[in-house]
Amino acid sequence: MTDTLSPAEVGVEVTDGVCVVTLDRPARLNAFTSTGYLQLSQALAKADLDDAVRVVLIRGAGKAFSSGVDLDSLATADPEELRTRFAALVGTLAGMTKPVVAAPHGVAVGFGMTLLLLCDVVLVAEGCRLRAPFTALGTVPEAGSSYLLPALIGRQAAMDIVLSSRWITSTEAVRLGLAAVEIPPDDFDDVVRGYVRTIAGYAPASVIASKRLLSSKRKQRALDALAAEYNAAHALPRLTRPIG
Template sequence: MTLQISDENRVRTLVLNRPDALNAFNEELYLATATALRDAADDPEVAVVLITGAGRAFSAGNDLKEMQTRIADGSYAEGSHFSTMIEALAELPKPLICAVNGVGLGIGTTILGYADLVFMSTTARLKCPFTSLGVAPEAASSYLLPQLIGRQNAAWLLLSSEWVDAAEAHRMGIAWKVCEPDDLLPDARRHAEVLASRSIPSLIAVKQTITEPYRAGIAAATERENAHFQQLLGGAANAAALAEFTGQRPS
């Protein structure tokens, strides 16, 4: 099972569960997460959604081996459930908390732009590897990250393809609280349960009033990013990076 789902005290916890692949997102996990987010949105007994990862990673991003295979066989051009998950994140009407327990790479970082609260382990690190992979940003990160952490912090994350540790992520403002590894989930859950004790219609109203002004910007950024991504995907820099990662020569 690529996604573990549990409920406690009106908090629905989603655990990314591909630990052998460092919780990298394949098509199955994208769809499972999108479905779980939409189910949580529709469930009157769920007030808050908490996302974390199994094992030593939060998420190592997109499954590059699957990505390379789908580019080679032409199926990637038909679309990805990546978009399905991003739409579900953008539309989630209830508070979203992310507990970053380990490395967050690519979507493991950009998903945080949709979180209302981010808790991060002292041992966790973040990276947006787009320039090292020869591709464009994703998940409206070119819009959401400057809004969240300021233009220069976002520029470094998106342009450098360098790691950012938990202390730096906290300084930037992408992590709300940094916790010792053993305290991460208990602390995130404690805060989730505070929110979950409140009126769900009120939580939804507050979140909507916060997020509504950003919806048009998210949609426009997604369109821009997708156009650049498709242009660069499979190009020389991207093919070389994927081949180096997977140990396979580009065809």
């Protein structure tokens, strides 16, 4: 299914084995709509099946990576469609066989942050700020982050980030293990491009097999967490903002 009458919210460019997927709603800080969920899921699925693609890079256009779900769009969105498309996107990200590198800059909030947990390597721009604002919005973690976050950085750090809904600096993101490296803004694009091109230059079978070994059982655990998150969100007596 495609939203043929909707404007493109995700850009795709394939060059030298690298598929650059750009979140492209800069006027809204690349906030996601139902259409954006669908387009990103389709772009990733297509890249994973394309023999010309060896590595995927997710980046954001303009001043930010992503501010999460577009809260204004929720007023007109079909809740079931939104949930279905969000779940499909999480499943696609979790099931990618090729490496997915994320390059956040500016801000990465809500799904803009939890999306990073589903990627294989995160290269963060110096000055970028991350936030999981779910308790501040009266809801719960999403995108499988209730499993992925503590699995990545430990229970105490995950509890702190989720319960406080506080901002995380790029430096802290690297220290906690949310990102691999922090890169100065002036060098960011060049360093990120060089990194993904290096991976694209290696033997695809070796890269894919290595990712598979390092990601064993991750997809199912993330999807199980996603289902539990939906149940928890809809059991809340007063849900301020729906997840997804």
